[in-house]
Amino acid sequence: MNTIQAQALVKDSIYQILDNWVFRILAVLALIPILFTFLVGFHEDEIVLLFGLKRWSYGGLLSAFDMGGQGLGQDMRGMAIEALLQIILDFLAGSIGLILCIAATAFFVPRMIEKGAADVLFHKPLSRLTLFLSRYVGGLLFVLLLVTFTGVGIYLGLLLVSNHNDPAILYAILGVTYTFGIVHSVSMLVAVVTRSTVASILLSILFFFGNGCIHNIWVFKEQVQASEQLESAPLEADPEERREGQGRGQGQGRLPGHPDRRP
Amino acid sequence: MESVISIRGLSKTYGQGPFKKGFRALNDVSLDVGEGSVFGLLGPNGAGKTTLIKILMGLVPRWRGEARILGRSAGDAEARKRIGFLPEAHRLPGYLTGRQVLRLYGMYSGRSPRWLDERIPGWLDRVGMTEGADRKVKEYSKGMQQRIGLAQALVHEPELIFLDEPTDGVDPVGRAAVREIIAGLRDSGVTVFINSHLLMEVERMCDHVVIMSKGRIIRQGSVDELTPRTGRVAFEVKSPTDELSSLLTGLGADYQANPKGFEVTLSEEEQNEVIDRLRAKGVTIRGIQPRKLTLEESFIDLVQGESQ
Numbered sequence: 001m002n003t004i005q006a007q008a009l010v011k012d013s014i015y016q017i018l019d020n021w022v023f024r025i026l027a028v029l030a031l032i033p034i035l036f037t038f039l040v041g042f043h044e045d046e047i048v049l050l051f052g053l054k055r056w057s058y059g060g061l062l063s064a065f066d067m068g069g070q071g072l073g074q075d076m077r078g079m080a081i082e083a084l085l086q087i088i089l090d091f092l093a094g095s096i097g098l099i100l101c102i103a104a105t106a107f108f109v110p111r112m113i114e115k116g117a118a119d120v121l122f123h124k125p126l127s128r129l130t131l132f133l134s135r136y137v138g139g140l141l142f143v144l145l146l147v148t149f150t151g152v153g154i155y156l157g158l159l160l161v162s163n164h165n166d167p168a169i170l171y172a173i174l175g176v177t178y179t180f181g182i183v184h185s186v187s188m189l190v191a192v193v194t195r196s197t198v199a200s201i202l203l204s205i206l207f208f209f210g211n212g213c214i215h216n217i218w219v220f221k222e223q224v225q226a227s228e229q230l231e232s233a234p235l236e237a238d239p240e241e242r243r244e245g246q247g248r249g250q251g252q253g254r255l256p257g258h259p260d261r262r263p
Numbered sequence: 264m265e266s267v268i269s270i271r272g273l274s275k276t277y278g279q280g281p282f283k284k285g286f287r288a289l290n291d292v293s294l295d296v297g298e299g300s301v302f303g304l305l306g307p308n309g310a311g312k313t314t315l316i317k318i319l320m321g322l323v324p325r326w327r328g329e330a331r332i333l334g335r336s337a338g339d340a341e342a343r344k345r346i347g348f349l350p351e352a353h354r355l356p357g358y359l360t361g362r363q364v365l366r367l368y369g370m371y372s373g374r375s376p377r378w379l380d381e382r383i384p385g386w387l388d389r390v391g392m393t394e395g396a397d398r399k400v401k402e403y404s405k406g407m408q409q410r411i412g413l414a415q416a417l418v419h420e421p422e423l424i425f426l427d428e429p430t431d432g433v434d435p436v437g438r439a440a441v442r443e444i445i446a447g448l449r450d451s452g453v454t455v456f457i458n459s460h461l462l463m464e465v466e467r468m469c470d471h472v473v474i475m476s477k478g479r480i481i482r483q484g485s486v487d488e489l490t491p492r493t494g495r496v497a498f499e500v501k502s503p504t505d506e507l508s509s510l511l512t513g514l515g516a517d518y519q520a521n522p523k524g525f526e527v528t529l530s531e532e533e534q535n536e537v538i539d540r541l542r543a544k545g546v547t548i549r550g551i552q553p554r555k556l557t558l559e560e561s562f563i564d565l566v567q568g569e570s571q
Binding site (some may be wrong): 002004005008009011012015016018019020111114115116117118119120121122124125126127145153 | 341
């Protein structure tokens with residue numbers, strides 16, 4: 001494969017992504033959390049809407065949800081931002097968004113190898129492996145563009161409005177793309193074997209959830225082991241060590257990309 | 264003339280396994296296609312035409328025999344750079360515009376974007392797609408898809424072109440344009456390999472024809488060789504009457520009158536005699552047409568003979 005052919009494959013992938021309506025919908029939906037971080041500022045003792053139009057104290061907000069007094073005195077700003085990021089990156093981007101991306105990219109290969117389309121493409125002086133890889137990279141590009149847009153937007157929103165600099169948000173771009181890369185490879189394998197978009201979507205989502213279950217079981221097991229160790233530890237043990245023992249296993253399953261966040 | 268395609272003893276069996284006999288799509292096919300010719304491949308459904316083309320394009324694996332194309336083994340990547348292919352019932356990516364299809368597929372064949380940008384408007388014009396070039400392929404009619412597909416096969420200016428049903432779904436004006444393009448390609452020394460069920464189109468476009476049936480070549484030759492004279496001659500005369508038959512007493516056989524004149528089986532000498540007799544009786548002869556078998560008639564005879 002020469003550079004002209006590589007250039008053509010990349011362009012082809014970009015055209016395919018930009019024409020995809022799921023991509024366009026997700027890009028518009030990604031604007032919602034980005035705008036949220038630009039419109040809502042998390043300050044030391046209060047949350048500010050639209051650059052001062054409305055202000056809420058953390059204590060007041062907790063009371064409104066019948067949680068008055070809980071956690072007060074701790075780093076409320078940090079906790080609020082952490083909760084927000086967990087919702088956006090872990091739940092929306094890392095789970096729902098990823099599933100939508102799997103569904104939106106699952107047809108890339110079946111459409112390429114369906115009767116009529118395959119002959120036009122496969123007679124070109126490109127190996128089939130190259131063509132399949134180009135579709136794989138196309139899928140990764142699909143997610144990378146969306147997650148980069150969302151991640152960089154949120155990072156800038158938090159940095160400029162809330163003065164919160166968290167590079168973990170940027171690492172999460174790679175984390176989510178990496179997770180998708182694994183699931184997408186399964187999706188492609190199923191697509192090549194079955195030539196079916198539906199089978200590809202179903203089996204790759206099953207793989208995604210299957211892995212999620214295994215991961216959660218593993219986290220749960222670690223937590224049980226940690227609490228057992230804690231119970232069996234002598235009472236005179238260093239309180240710092242006891243705290244460490246409690247903390248072990250609790251950071252699993254958090255935001256993708258953070259040193260402590262796993263997809 | 265140098266052979267652009269050279270095939271010796273080519274055989275292909277689908278679905279063959281340790282306990283399965285499989286279906287033999289090609290059976291010991293040998294063929295040579297000369298440079299700069301327009302070559303027609305004919306045959307009924309299941310004759311093995313598409314399999315033959317796909318083997319040459321490197322799209323079908325595991326075959327026996329020898330197949331060389333542009334001096335290289337069939338399917339070789341370097342050879343494929345110099346080949347254009349319009350598959351039957353092809354599907355181009357719906358997310359691309361016609362112009363993008365030509366640009367990207369030309370680049371896949373190794374042509375630079377600048378080289379293509381200079382030539383794409385010309386090809387769009389030749390296939391009559393200048394107007395719809397910037398619309399998405401998914402919005403195209405069947406005929407428009409066929410035209411862009413044809414341009415896609417030609418845009419990188421290959422030395423050898425395979426066209427599988429090139430006029431499928433194309434209107435009569437478009438067919439004339441396709442014929443004109445193929446004639447232009449022949450004039451510029453490009454070899455064109457056409458597979459079509461429209462025998463009249465093949466008869467008009469091709470120099471050489473191969474007829475296949477049940478995976479074998481049953482006849483090949485020039486169009487003239489495959490459409491021999493039948494010996495019958497059609498006479499068109501001014502105001503034909505019933506008395507014309509009596510003028511031909513003792514000449515020819517199987518006299519058949521028609522509204523424009525008559526048709527009869529004659530030798531060349533007898534033909535002159537008939538003309539003399541008609542003139543002597545003051546009959547105005549408007550035209551004399553020796554009847555030839557059409558390619559379609561020849562094809563049907565051969566294929567039916569083969570099945571019997």
